Amino acid sequence: MWTRTAALLLAGGVFSASAATRAYNLTLHSGPRSPDGFARHVYLINGQQPGPLIEADQGDTLEVTVFNDLDVENTIHWHGLLQRGTPDMDGVPGVTQFAIPPGGNFTYRIPLGDQYGFYWYHSHFKSYYNDAIRGPLLIHPSPSLRRPFQSLAQTEAEKSALLQAETEATPLLLADWYHSPSNTVYQQYLRTGAFPSCVDSLLANGHGRVQCLPNDLLMAGSGLGFDSTSTEMASKTSSMPHAMNSGSTMASCMNDCATTTNAMPMNTAASMSMAMVRRAMSAVEIPGDKSDGGMEMSSLNALGCTPPMMFNPGYSIDSLPQVTCSNTTAPLLTIPVMRSHGWLALHLVNAAATSKMQVSLDAHTMFVFAADGVYVEMQEVKIAQVLPIAIGQRYSVMIRLNQPPGQYYLRFASYPVGDMQQVIQDQAIVDISDEMHTDTDTAFDKPQTTWMLLNGSAKAQVSVLNEEKLAPLIPNMPPAAPADLTKVFTINQTDPVVWVVDKAPYSEAKTPVLYGNGSDGWTANTTLHMPFNSTIDIIMQIADDSMDTMGHPMHLHGHKFWILGTGSGPLPFSSVMDAPTSVINMHDPPYRDTVELPANGWAAIRYVTDNPGAWFFHCHMQWHLLSGMALVLVEGDSLLPNISATSADPSTPGASGDTTMPGGSRPHATATNGADQPFTRSGLLVVLAGMLFVCSRYW
Ligand SMILES: [Cu+2]
Secondary structure, eight states, rough: HHHHHHHHHHOOOOOOTTOOEEEOOOOOEEEEEEETTEEEEEEETTTTTOOOOOOEEETOOOEEEEESSSSSSEEEEEEEETTTTTGSSOOOOOOBOOOOOOTTTEEEEOOOOOOOEEEEEEESTGGGGTTOOEEEEEEETTTTSSOGGGGGGGSHHHHHHHHHHHHTOOEEEEEEESSSHHHHHHHHHHHHHHOOOSSSSEEEBOOOOOOOOOOOHHGGGGGGOTTTTTTOOGGGGGGGHHHHTSSOOOOTTTTTGGGGGOOOOOOOOGGGGHHHHHHHHHHHHOOOOOOOOOOOTOOOOOSBBOOOOOOTOOGGGGOOOOOOOOOOOOOOOOOEEGGGGGGGEEEEEEEOOOEEEEEEEEEEEEEEEEEETTTEEEEEOOOOOOOOEOOEEEEEEEEESSSSEEEEEEEEEEEOSSSSOOOEEEEEEEEEEESSSSOOSSOOOGGGGOBTTTTTOTTOOOOOOTTTOOOOOSSOOOSSOOEEEEEEEEEEEETTTEEESSSSSOOOSSSOOOGGGTTTTTOTTTTEEEEEEEOOOEEEEOOTSOOOOOOOOEEETTTOOOEEEEEEEOSSSSSSGGGGGTTTSSSSSOSSSSSOTTTTTEEEEEOOSSEEEEEEEEEESHHHHHTTTTEEEOOGGHHHHHHHHHHHHSTTSTTOOOSSSSTTTOOOOOOOOOTTTTOOOOHHHHHHHHHHHGGGOOE
């Protein structure tokens, strides 16, 4: 235990002696906006979407008061913040707090401790973050914390340039966007059973445009490899790039069209499951036999989506509103940068509702230096790099500005996680100028420096980030001993509109689970009480009989965890300790807060229950979460904050919903001072951290 604690302290560096309280006010309201050129009513934070960047220094305390001026309830979750000692600040309705009612407010007070890096915040009520209640959150690391840039810098000047680039890094919140409010989208899903994976556009920091695909590309939908006679990827996957090569002239092709003959197929081989085949060959109604020339099964709809194949009884493709697409000319996000700076740093987050993304920057290589807010060993790829980013995940990247001045597309495309696919890409512009060339209005968009296709596939010879090779910069090994508890969760779609993590669909408790046995959720079958101060292994795998075997971005609150391994099919071992090192990495696994469970596959994570709280564990695909794909994992039951359900009820004066007392007299969660409290915020730990940190180096 001492070793792990010491390692954590070392990894975190010293708490700043000048730790400050960073106060923010976030007002949730609504208004008309046209982020992709299509006007709709959106939710806003302080008049903008996404919300403002929340910044703090390592060791600071965040104090964010959320005023809910919407006519719906809300909460704000701080994705990835560990909430040590403040489990009631995690922002999950029914788990850690009562929702903030319309007209109410709530003050989130979060000591950040040793956390640093890039995070994000978002509504955790219903699917309102899809209506734009989301924003970036950045904790600047202590200057004394070791950086992972050494391999990139030969001189002091280069070191300075890298550090400066990191300081000036641009947060980039990538999202998918619907032209209908999330409530409307979800209600249609519940009614029809047709999964709403088809979005209208993708956005970078709230900017994008609708880019309709040319007809020939839509008709090349069979290039997605759908072949109901085989569980293997159909060889005709090449037909999509072929079609793209055969005459598409739309601007949306972005010159990809000329260079796609060696394109890699979409990454769906692993996901072509028996479930898909069963469904395709069953009585499920599919388009294709319309006399009016309607879509063939293998065609994409106007938005580039494979048509839904699963419906509630009595519904079919004809029950759905007709899918249409109209190009827009909304301005793209532009990121200006001076070439003389040498480097550009970006903090990327996939804040989408349903779309896994692939990201690339034309002509440039990205060096990933942090994953989910933790510095990692730098990973250089020689030619180029495409980053796959699951929903909720973050990457911080460093980009060497070694190309001529000009405008380069930063591309982000939806990438399939199963049989529901959409060919959609959007772009932001990185505008590189220098003292000699201030005029950069020429789009620099050459096929030979475009790394990926419209569908997010990396071209041949293009390197894709290896997500398994993301060892933390400061070694942070999982406990070596066998787990105290192994939980096997069988991820399952049991009905068109029901998704579960473990047997039963989650539903929100009336009284937050954190409030103990006064909560109706305390003994729910989706609340698991974990042993405290224990090593837990969670093995997730897709159920054999799941109606859909797509992948899932699984997020655990209150912890980072070691990703010991992922793979296809079921994990063929009863515990991770039985698996060989080629399958399970106990040496230098990634340490993150969101893991992508592969389509038709398994994922094994390990964490230590050292943080008393009620922690949500769920799929970050919004429609899955809303449809039950979540659990509450309680740890340290006897050490939970002393909050009574009565005093915290929003109808009680001074509680979270009180409009006149922002966070004032509500019962603040003060961690108990029991002897077995593992992470008190006492000065002793600060001193210990400082003493231990003397051996840490700047580089
Ligand atoms: Cu999911």
